[in-house]
Amino acid sequence: MECAPRHRLQLHAGARGGSAGPAGRGGRTHVLILGGTGFIGTHVARTLHGCGHAVSVLSRGGQPAALPDGVEPLTGDREGPDHGVGALRRRTWDACVDLSGYLPRSVRASVEALPDVRRYVYVSAVATYRDPPAGPVTEAFPQRALVPDDAAPRVADLDNRTYGPFKVRCERLVQAAFGPRATVLRPQVVTGPGDPTRRYTYWLARAARPGPMLAPGTGQDHLQVIDVRDVARFTRRVLEEDLGGAFNLAGPRLPWAEFIGLTGAPDPVWIGADRLEAAGLTLSKLPLFRPAGSPLAGLMHVSSDRAQAAGLTLTDPLTTIRDTTPTALRTDHPDALSPQEEAALLRAARDA
Template identity: 55%
Template structure:
């Protein structure tokens, strides 16, 4: 039976994915409270209850949650065991279901095709690790998942999204390609077009969170969108932006010789690389539980409409791009 009129606590909630989750819950008539530090812009409706706290302080930072109850909690901002241990234990008897937003980066064998929920995980980080880096991110999330499972048991739901894309994305990873192609002209396209791009639209993820809460769904779920070849992805973005742009495919060897990789060309993972399976995550289990996916054209178009008026992070500069294109031509 679908539950109506839920009271939901979102840990985080004013930025990107949290914002989409709050909006999806409000649209369905649920009551929402958010716990944040109050340090970032907040454009949520006035109907949202604001609670202030700092999860980095452990239980001492969660006093605003004392003597309150909700039907469910959605943890968008849990990155370290210290944060998640405190929130899970504080809310053990205050919420029925605890939904933890984890990551696809928890998997140990990231070159599997496809990656499924029962695949091996990375070794868990120690609970006293607090620094989040590229190396600790996945192991920390493994530990956080374990904590939520220990505290809530069958009342826990673990969501492992792939790269999340869409309006309000502060990372700029997916958005880089939308903006670069929209700018027109020849642009560097990595590889030969046969690698793959796979992202999850933040709004699809948010709707699935709502489904999990309304249907009281337990378990572990990968969340991944349609898998497109890079040629298909470029075609979609060109259609979405209406750009007069031409991809110049630059092979992996030339890119490596130029010192260009993930940090310059976000979202690109060669299909045969050690992390190539992260662009081949199975969402079969989630789709069976109610996940619906937006058309990639919709994601690209809506992201472009938003980013057109919003400054984005820079990745590959035009100068470095020109050098790589020249090297490709010389080769």
């Protein structure tokens, strides 16, 4: 792991009214990760810990965390009675990385509990942008309309209609509270080793099976994701270089023909979007396939130039595919195209 030799973000003296815990020793930055046991959070925690930072992670405690020894676990539910902030009282951290802030009420509670952090990094999403007719989408692109706080559902009830607008409101809360001490990261679809989302991994698992494989469209539509390890490394850079502002995080933009070729699929059969639609197939059955002109297709062209100028490095797509395939092969994909549906579409294409 490549680590910077020095850290610009200096330590606080200690905790308010109590022990500083693992922070305050050895010149390490003490970082609190909210949601540090999930997919992205685990990678961020490992990266920061591996580069010598003291790391605490707050989670509901309901899932085993594959975290290294020395990372401090804290238990708190962002949707609980105290929004999980009980474990944060009488403590200070130099920085906070907020990965589990989906609703304004949860983010507001965390912001109010951590007024003294030198850097608050809020991990948002490109879903905050309005549906663009075309890209590249930069950080200056208009965002989705705000929604009132009293419309906030439970996290479990968020959907494609509400997720982006609530993320926008959460961004604004963090920016209003911390000003130049706030950093907003807007990642593209995140994948990589351990990806549990069953989107990108569907295509890797399908490509590993023998026989003809349905490939959507003509091959000229585009796919764009970002490797979770790139997100983790850039988060570390934000903390160590004390970078403020908003950054899109997006990987290389590939035509689907190139992506399917990199997966090693032995016999792709391209079926156009019009034929798929005529067969009654919804795009939800074809994860991440957004043909030109369909909703959110423009968000497959997100610019990360600003982040790259600040030090974002991107993993080669073939490396992401290679390293994520073991995860894909042990992941169930019940919401994607079933083998029976695929076989029927392949037969219809062959007989046409």
